[in-house]
Amino acid sequence: MTGRVALVTGAGRGIGRAIAQRLSGAGCRVALVARDRDQLEETAERCAGPTTVIPADVTDPDAAERVHAGIERSWGPVEILVANAGAGHSAKLERTTDADWQRMLDLNLTAPFRFVRRAVPAMREAGWGRIVVIASTAARIGEPYIAAYTASKHGVLGLVRSAAAELARTGVTVNAVCPGYVDTPMTGQTVENIVATSGRSPGDARAALERKQPIGRLITPDEVADAVWFCVGSGAVTGQAINVDGGAVQ
Incomplete structure (x- = not known):
């Protein structure tokens, strides 16, 4: 993986930071994306190799194009995309507003779709690429009080499966990691x-x-990063939803 160009969204803290450190430690050049520049700078300091900090709100319709174009100017096309940025929302159904619903879809489903869509052409042309979306066990099962979040995560798992089927013969893999x-x-x-x-x-x-x-x-962030690294390292695993949940969903 030495020299591979990786992009991690939501890289300012938590799972995204652990993933960025794992990719950097393996020799990748890692583009770090999140809204908070200070958090991104802290992640960059903890990485072992080259990084570039790109503050961006991934829900901005222009974010995917702007981020990818900036990386391409500096390093070339993204070869490893980890769409990690996301958030949750909890409320009873009748207290879930249209704004709550839309916010979950925009961040957890539409933003990953845009970043995946932007990354695919170069990966397809190169005959190699790795796409990993951080979903959730909420992509596999339903639980009370998280209808909007669950719907968005079920949707992103559908995106992963469809993209994996479409790209299966191109050398590009697409997987979801589903933490508890x-x-x-x-x-x-x-x-x-x-x-x-x-x-x-x-x-x-x-x-x-x-x-x-x-x-x-x-679960620890490093344990989620382990699963992401497995997806990055394997060319035979695609279209999968890998649970990292201590056995909660079997």
């Missing part, structure tokens, strides 16, 4: 929401999330 509850700021926000709505203590709320996974703990 990971020890990240996003899960911290989930804990805060549970505390606010249930009156539980933060410790009890966190323990409830840990119990959702048979291994009895949260």
Whole structure:
């Protein structure tokens, strides 16, 4: 992988930072994308090799074109795309507004679609490419109070499967990694929401999330990065949804 050009969205913290570090440590040149420049700079400092920091809001309709074009000018086409940027939302169905619904679709489904669409032509022409979308166990099952989030993640898994089928003979693989509850700021926000709505203590709320996974703990960002690296390294694995959830979904 030495010298391969990789792009990681949502690279400012959490899972995205761990993925960027893994790719960089393997010799890739890594473009780091997120909204917060300071967080991206911190990720860059932790990477072992060349990086470029590109602040961008991936929900901007022009973001995919602008980000890819900038990388191409400096390094050439993106060869490894990890679409990691995402967010969650929790509310009862009747309290989920149109704005909540649209925000989940824009960030978790439409943005990955645009980045995948922009990356594919160069990968197809080169006869090699790796696309990994960070989905969720919510792409596999439904749970209460996360209808908008679940719908967006089910949708992105459909995108992955269709793209994988279309690109199967081109040397380009497309996979999804589906984490459970990971020890990240996003899960911290989930804990805060549970505390606010249930009156539980933060410790009890966190323990409830840990119990959702048979291994009895949260997943680490590095464990998600392991699964991404597996997808990047294999040319025979495509169209898959790889669960990293401690055995919760079988």
